[in-house]
Amino acid sequence: MTANAPFDLLLAGAGHAHLGVLRLWRAGQRPAGRIALVSEGPYAWYSGMLPGLLAGRYRPQQCRIALAPLCAAAGVEFLQGRLLGLDAASNSVSLENAQRYAARWLSLNLGSQPQAPATTDISLALLPVKPFAAFLQGWSEWQQAPQALAILGGGAAGVELALALGRQVPQLTLLSNSPLLNGHPPALRRRALRHLAAAGVQVMEGVAVDAIQGDSLLADGHSVWRGGRVILATGASALPWLRESGLDTDARGFVRIGPTLQSLSHPHVFAVGDCASLPATPRSGVYAVRQGPLLAANLAAALASQPLQKYQPQRQALALLADGQGGALLSWAGLTAEGKWLGRWKDRLDRRFMALHGAES
Ligand SMILES: Cc1cc2nc3c(=O)[nH]c(=O)nc-3n(C[C@H](O)[C@H](O)[C@H](O)COP(=O)(O)OP(=O)(O)OC[C@H]3O[C@@H](n4cnc5c(N)ncnc54)[C@H](O)[C@@H]3O)c2cc1C
Known part of the structure; x- marks a missing residue:
């Protein structure tokens, strides 16, 4: 393990909030001090455009932000490497490449990963939707020889993926442990079900897959689907090593923070986005x-x-779900709508967001 001279501030993970921070610093608001960003890959992939990329509507270059130029423009050192651990007592992080970095202040924007059911002797291939770079690589390999597949997870991500991929495989089954799009108005579910049926997607709702054995997805001990390929788009779970960091975490391993976005146990650590736990703040x-x-x-x-x-x-957040055909479904404050015009609006919002961070248009 190599220890390096300490930073004043280390940004861990190129999540949405850190991208915004870099953008502000690029525009001239950078505070003084030695600052670095650690990210596992050279790009930050944008989830909002991922379904459109999979549906063939975007090129990869339009859906990712190159971190080295953004960091250079913001006056921030870019360190590429996967984080494997954090020690809250010494305010330091360790990387897969055996480097260790300490900082006066840490800021975590590391996202989350899909929850995986328990597995025994599995003979099917599992592809988690995050990290996106690995998912895209795995998906392009699968598409050399398309096969039937299942998507686990009936939230917005699972529905958007099913709509993007339904027409690209011989049979796609979407399994959800609750009604689809739980938490959104029932009318959004009905709209989504219509689009999924048109894309040939078989939907299984209220099926809580809790284990994978051999080539079977099991719910309560019974096989509910058999096949060779499964995409995991289940709800967010925390990166496992955060729980061992010494930071105060909630029962699911997310970093508990207060309204200033600081860790409740270690104020020299900030945490934001999916990796943080703050009341009334969805992931x-x-x-x-x-x-x-x-x-x-x-x-x-x-x-x-x-x-x-x-x-x-x-209090409210706008949700725009790509329908896989260039349109979108909208959910906002109990209202729902759908149409091609919403797809064009979503496209403009997404492209504007990416252009702000220097992505290709
Ligand atoms: C298919 C899909 C579509 C979605 N569409 C939408 C949408 O339209 N609107 C919406 O609001 N939400 C959407 N979401 C949810 C959204 O992706 C997440 O809630 C959001 O990305 C969380 O943002 P974040 O800033 O916390 O982290 P992220 O944007 O996930 O970024 C985390 C960063 O940390 C890096 N990282 C992770 N682990 C490590 C490590 N060990 N070492 C170094 N770096 C690491 C990652 O590479 C990544 O750059 C979608 C999710 C999926 C899967």
Whole structure:
């Protein structure tokens, strides 16, 4: 393990909020001090455009942000490597490549990973939707010889993936442990079911897959699907090593933070987006993006020993789900709608977001 000279601030993970921070610093708001970003890959992939990429509507270059140029423009050192651990007592992180970095302040925007059911002697191939780079690589290999597959997870991600992929494989089954799109208005579920039927997707709702054995998905000990390929788009689970970091985590392993976005146990650590646990703050890109400007302000204040601001989560968030055919389904404040015009609107919003960070248009 190699220890390096400490940083003033280390940004861990190129999540949505850190991208916003880098963008503000690029525009001239960078605080003084030695600052670095650690990311496992050279790009930050944008989940909002992933279904469109899979449906063949975008090129990869339009859906990812190159981190080295963004960091250079923001005056931040870019360190590429996968984090394997964090030691809250010494405010340091360790990487897969055996490097170790300590910092006066840490900021975590590491996202989450899909929850995997228990597996025994599995003979089917499992492909988690995150990390995106590995998912895209795995998917392109699968598509050399398309086969029937199942998607586990009936939330927005699972539905968007099924709509994007349904027409590209001989048979696609979408399994959800609750009604589809639980938490959204029932009308959104009905709209989604119609689009899924048109794409030839078989939907199984209220089926809680809790184990995978051989080539079978099991719910309560019974086989509910058999086959060779399964995509995991289940709800967010925490990166396992966060629980061992010494940081206060909730029962599911997410870092508990307060309104200033600081760890409840270690105020020198900030955490935002999916990896953090804060009441009334759902895990979605929309919330992580909104945390960016406040995080930037609070990191600058922390470095200058100034008072910090409090984050107030928005009450409503707009959801726009790609329908796989260039349109979109909308859910906002109990209302739903669908149409090609919503697809064009989503496309404009997504491209604008990416252009702000220097992605190809
Ligand atoms: C198919 C799909 C579609 C979605 N569509 C939407 C949508 O339209 N709108 C929406 O609001 N939400 C959407 N989501 C949810 C959204 O992706 C997440 O809630 C959001 O990405 C969380 O953002 P974040 O900033 O916390 O982290 P992320 O954007 O996930 O970023 C985390 C970063 O940390 C890096 N990282 C992770 N682990 C390590 C490690 N060990 N070492 C180094 N780096 C690491 C990752 O590479 C990544 O760059 C979608 C999800 C999926 C799967």
